[in-house]
Amino acid sequence: MAHTTKYNMVKEEITDWITNGKVQPGEKIYSENELGKMFGVSRHTVRQAIGDLVHEGWLYREQGAGTFVSHQHIHPSQATTHSHQPIKRTKNIGVIMTHISDYIFPSIIKGMESYLTNQGYSLTFACTDNDIKKEKQCLQTMLNRNIDGLIIEPTKTNTFNPNIKLYLELEQNKIPYLMINQFYSQLSPPHLVVDDEQGGFISTEHLIKLGHKKIIGLFKSDDLQGTNRMKGFIQAFKAYSIPFFPEMLITYSDENQADYPLDRLAEAFETVNRPTAIICYNDQLAIQVIQFLRTLHISIPEDISIIGYDDSLLTETSEVKLTSVSHPKMEMGIEAAKWIVNAVEEKGTLPPSYVYKPKLVLRNSTAPCPNT
Numbered sequence: 001m002a003h004t005t006k007y008n009m010v011k012e013e014i015t016d017w018i019t020n021g022k023v024q025p026g027e028k029i030y031s032e033n034e035l036g037k038m039f040g041v042s043r044h045t046v047r048q049a050i051g052d053l054v055h056e057g058w059l060y061r062e063q064g065a066g067t068f069v070s071h072q073h074i075h076p077s078q079a080t081t082h083s084h085q086p087i088k089r090t091k092n093i094g095v096i097m098t099h100i101s102d103y104i105f106p107s108i109i110k111g112m113e114s115y116l117t118n119q120g121y122s123l124t125f126a127c128t129d130n131d132i133k134k135e136k137q138c139l140q141t142m143l144n145r146n147i148d149g150l151i152i153e154p155t156k157t158n159t160f161n162p163n164i165k166l167y168l169e170l171e172q173n174k175i176p177y178l179m180i181n182q183f184y185s186q187l188s189p190p191h192l193v194v195d196d197e198q199g200g201f202i203s204t205e206h207l208i209k210l211g212h213k214k215i216i217g218l219f220k221s222d223d224l225q226g227t228n229r230m231k232g233f234i235q236a237f238k239a240y241s242i243p244f245f246p247e248m249l250i251t252y253s254d255e256n257q258a259d260y261p262l263d264r265l266a267e268a269f270e271t272v273n274r275p276t277a278i279i280c281y282n283d284q285l286a287i288q289v290i291q292f293l294r295t296l297h298i299s300i301p302e303d304i305s306i307i308g309y310d311d312s313l314l315t316e317t318s319e320v321k322l323t324s325v326s327h328p329k330m331e332m333g334i335e336a337a338k339w340i341v342n343a344v345e346e347k348g349t350l351p352p353s354y355v356y357k358p359k360l361v362l363r364n365s366t367a368p369c370p371n372t
Contacts, residue, residue: 006039006041006045007041007045007048007049008049009039009041010035010039010041010045010046010049011049011052011053013039014029014035014049014050014053014058014059015053015058017029018058018069023069024069025069025070025122026068026069027068027069028065028066028067028068029059029066029067029068029069031066032046032047032050035050050067054067054100054126054127055126055127055128055129055134055137055138056126056137056138056141057070057094057124057125057126057138057141057142057145058070060100060101060125060127061100061101070123070124070125090122090146090147090148091120091121091122091148092121092122092123092124092145092146092147092148093112093116093121093122093123093124093147093148093149093150093151093337093340093341093344094123094124094126094142094145094147094149094150094151094152095109095112095123095124095125095126095150095151095152096125096126096127096128096135096138096139096142096150096151096152096153097109097125097126097127097128097152097153098127098128098129098130098153098154098155099127099129099130100125100127103282103283103284103310103312103314104310104312104327104329107329107330107333108180108329108330108332108333108336109125109333110330110333111329111330111331111332111333111334111335111336111337112151112333112334112336112337113333113337114333114334114337115333115334115337115338115341116337116340116341119337119341121148121341124142124145124147126138126141126142128155130155130156130223130254131155132155132156132159132161132162132163134155135154135155135161135163136162136163136166139163139166139167139170140166143166143169143170143173147175148175148344149175149176149177149178149340149341149343149344150170150175150176150177150178150340151177151178151180151336151337151340152177152178152179152180153179153180153181153182154179154181154182154183154184156222156223156254157182157183157184157185157223157224157225158221158222158223158224158226158227159222161184161186164184164186164187167184167187167189168187174347176190176340176343176344176350177189177190178190178191178192178336178339178340178343179191179192179193180192180193180332180336181193181194181225181332182223182224182225185224190339190343190350190351190352190353191353191354192332192335192336192339192353192354192356193353193354193355193356194225194327194328194355194356194358195355195356195357195358196224196225196228196229196232196358197228197229197231197232197235198232198357198358199229199232199309199325199358200217200228200229200230200231200232200233200235200236200279201232201233201235201236201239202232202325202358202359202360203232203233203279203307203309203323203325203360204217204232204233204236204237204279205236205239205240206307206323206360206362206366207277207279207305207307207366208236208237208240208242210277210305210366210367210368210369211368211369211371212276212277212305212369213242213243213276213369214245214273214274214275214276214277215233215237215242215248215275215276215277215278215279216247216248216249216250216265216268216275216277216278216279217229217230217233217248217249217250217278217279218250218251218252218261218265218278218279218280218281218285218289219233219249219250219251219252219281220251220252220253220254220257220281220282221251221252221253222253222254225281226251226281229281229309230249230251233249233279245273247264247267247268247271247275250264250265250268257285261285261288262288262289262292265278265289265292266292269296269298274304275304276303276304276305276369276370276371277304277305277306277307277366277369278304278305278306278307279306279307280306280307280308280309281309282308282309282310282312283308283309283310283311283312283314283315283322283324284312284314285308286306286307286308286309286314286322286324286365287308287314287317287318287322289306290306290318290320290322290365293306300320300365301320301364301365301366301367302367302370303370305323305365305366305367305369306320306322306323306365306366307322307323307324307325307360307365307366308322308323308324308325308365309324309325309327310324310325310326310327310329311324311325311326311327311361312324312327312329315361315363320364320365321363321364321365322363322365323360323361323362323363323364323365323366324360324361324363325358325359325360325361326358326359326360326361327356327358328356332356335354339351
């Protein structure tokens with residue numbers, strides 16, 4: 001049997017279980033090993049089929065817990081609407097995220113889910129993995145289903161997005177949508193975001209007030225969160241008349257984030273004039289930096305100070321408790337859910353956008369500059 005046939009067989013069988021009610025919304029499905037044995041196929045084939053079903057919104061993953069059935073499962077062929085018929089409301093909200101199962105994303109989703117289910121709404125989840133092509137597939141799937149509204153975390157917001165026409169299609173179909181964490185500036189859409197420029201500024205200012213001048217910033221350059229945090233970082237240098245230096249900025253993208261930032265940082269530590277502080281794009285990167293510095297036998301915060309971003313659970317996982325800029329997480333999820341319910345139920349009037357003001361959550365990863 002050809003691989004594509006096996007792969008389609010697995011997909012079709014699982015979607016049949018869902019549409020026939022053999023597995024219920026929120027219910028865990030079999031493991032990859034169990035499915036492989038059941039269908040007589042490799043784990044790779046199962047993983048590929050499951051990955052597709054996650055991106056199409058049939059399933060969702062929870063890290064360490066398994067794969068579960070999503071809360072809404074209308075096959076696209078069942079969801080066609082005729083232009084002369086009024087669209088039937090289903091009390092179903094689409095949620096498209098760049099990531100679902102790790103970092104701060106489960107908290108955001110939990111906030112949405114708690115409010116929406118309490119209001120009698122179901123949710124259809126899809127995940128883009130921060131990939132523009134996958135975002136297109138997710139949007140097309142949502143348009144094919146009879147969703148009442150859409151909450152979306154956009155993909156690579158600092159680059160041109162070719163999916164703009166699909167968002168315009170949502171508007172044409174009178175389907176309200178809200179962007180969270182960032183937004184596509186071409187659309188000027190409703191949004192809930194953190195003031196990332198302010199976040200970058202307050203973290204840098206804190207280090208400057210501790211006497212640090214040789215501060216390196218590591219920022220992701222393909223999303224606006226990263227470039228805005230970098231903007232705040234630079235503004236703090238200007239506000240306190242701290243001299244710029246060549247290695248102060250290390251930027252990276254989704255494609256090279258695995259190695260590039262740490263490789264460039266390693267080069268900075270080979271110079272005579274080492275940095276005394278590092279600001280990281282997020283807590284995930286900060287933890288990697290802490291592990292890297294450990295290999296150089298550099299102590300935190302005695303030799304160097306580090307600040308993360310998002311105030312995630314990772315801040316407490318290392319022996320160094322990480323100072324980090326706050327992110328509203330579950331609160332943002334709840335507020336996004338309230339926004340979309342208001343937009344759906346109060347047709348014609350969209351609630352206002354909102355910008356969260358971040359705070360610096362101090363722990364023990366920062367200290368006065370050792371050279372002062």
